[in-house]
Amino acid sequence: MAFDAGKPDLDCFPFEQWSRILAKSWRRPAIDQLYEGENGGYAALKFEVSAYLRSARGLECSPDQVILTSSTHEALEVLSQVLLDEGEEVWIEDPVYHSALQAFIRASVIPVSIRVDDEGFSLEQAIEKSPHARLVFITPSRQYPLGQTMSLSRRLALIEWARANNAWLIEDDYDSEYRYRGQPLQPLAARDGFERTVYLGSFSKVMFPALRLSYIIAPKALVEPLLAAMQSSGKQASILAQPALAAFMASGDFARHIRRTRRLYAKRYSVLVAALEKYGGDLFELQHYDSGMHIVAHFKPVLTSKISDIEAAKRLRKHHLITAALSQFFRTKPKPQGLVLGFAAVPEKAIDVNVKRLTDLLRQ
Ligand SMILES: Cc1ncc(COP(=O)(O)O)c(C=O)c1O
CATH class of the missing domain: 3.40.640.10 (Type I PLP-dependent aspartate aminotransferase-like (Major domain))
Structure with a gap:
């Protein structure tokens, strides 16, 4: 769901290879590793x-x-x-x-x-x-x-x-x-x-x-x-997944999955930045570094004067847009206002339309 931070994309997860490896790893387990571990x-x-x-x-x-x-x-x-x-x-x-x-x-x-x-x-x-x-x-x-x-x-x-x-x-x-x-x-x-x-x-x-x-x-x-x-x-x-994960890594499937998701997320990252600049250039100051699975959109004064980030996140959630209020990550004051927006699990096509919805909702 847009824009839940920390969620990886699972549509492209190689479940077929994973389930094959998982089943195989338990067919003849190393019995000595199944007691205390x-x-x-x-x-x-x-x-x-x-x-x-x-x-x-x-x-x-x-x-x-x-x-x-x-x-x-x-x-x-x-x-x-x-x-x-x-x-x-x-x-x-x-x-x-x-x-x-x-x-x-x-x-x-x-x-x-x-x-x-x-x-x-x-x-x-x-x-x-x-x-x-x-x-x-x-x-x-x-x-x-x-x-x-x-x-x-x-x-x-x-x-x-x-x-x-x-x-x-x-x-x-x-x-x-x-x-x-x-x-x-x-x-x-x-x-x-x-x-x-x-x-x-x-x-x-x-x-x-x-x-x-x-x-x-x-x-x-x-x-x-x-x-x-x-x-x-x-x-x-x-212990349940450990032998399978070891085999998944040894087989090269793990590295392939990382390469695939890296390409996917790189594209989603640029689509999100472009959409935020297109629809929310007047609302947000973006903080992003060509990396990660989320970006931070700081509120510009035009937005801070209208709504707090906590209220904004609440309002968006009612419309099924999941964001995190930036201020909630801080313990000392002043607490910056903004939204943390995850993009890894949001298909490219859904990014643009949901950024439009998000900015429309915040302007209300
Ligand atoms: C800053 C940070 N550290 C570590 C983790 C991983 O935590 P865990 O291994 O408990 O899922 C996350 C996951 O979201 C994270 O955001």
Whole structure:
């Protein structure tokens, strides 16, 4: 449905290959992996994830650094438990992924919001606001939800700070597959060589969200403590899809699916930008970076004087247009007004007509 952010296109998902692989993987399962299950995930999947990250992201990591989780939320809860004591502070970006914020709160640590700027997260601002934090959660490749990348100087400063202070960086690299121009960016963890950086990835966008498989790539020193914490808290990703996903990746179907969706989303991205400029040039200031699965349309004064983004999203929802109010991603004031518009799951033909409907509804 237009313009639900975070939803991948599933009309083009290769269900035939997937179901064949899924059935085959369960015909003769490795019985030893069906009791407690492999610690940290199915061995073949850990191997495939590390091989994929090496080739797609230039990330040198070994299969034993891979820990499968059922969500990024779960990963963050376990990481908080291992890396911090209760009541300690963690720097998070403002705006932020809501589920990450919830994970830190559930883990009884204190998220301190640091407002991002054009270069992303600012260490200077963070130190000023809470000088004793030892953990930071960041989206350096594509700030969530605004989309800018963290500048090289900021990345280097963070790595230096973490090394000097025995602190940890958690890098959430949630949708780097979807860059439509230029080379993929080097992850922070690659630059750091996994000294102080924990890398998080997810299959939610490249496969589908209800698969519930995400992963941590941990520095070697953290693997055992993280596995122990997963075990003691009863957290474990389900085995059900893991052998099939490993085979799906090994067969090349996974890479093909990513290439196909990247082409599809690139087209939808430009159609959405063009439609917003055509129908809403006077209403919105667009923030977009030739990447991702959503773009941010900031309200211009003509719109902010009429309606809040929360009311706008409510009004649109009544007409079956799903958007997210930008202000709801922020914890500090002022809260910018705008809409987050997903395009990945919206067919090209539906984009233009629905942007027209959306702008008509907001003008009323
Ligand atoms: C910023 C961000 N991080 C991570 C994820 C992935 O989370 P999960 O693996 O729990 O689906 C998403 C998914 O929408 C996201 O938007």
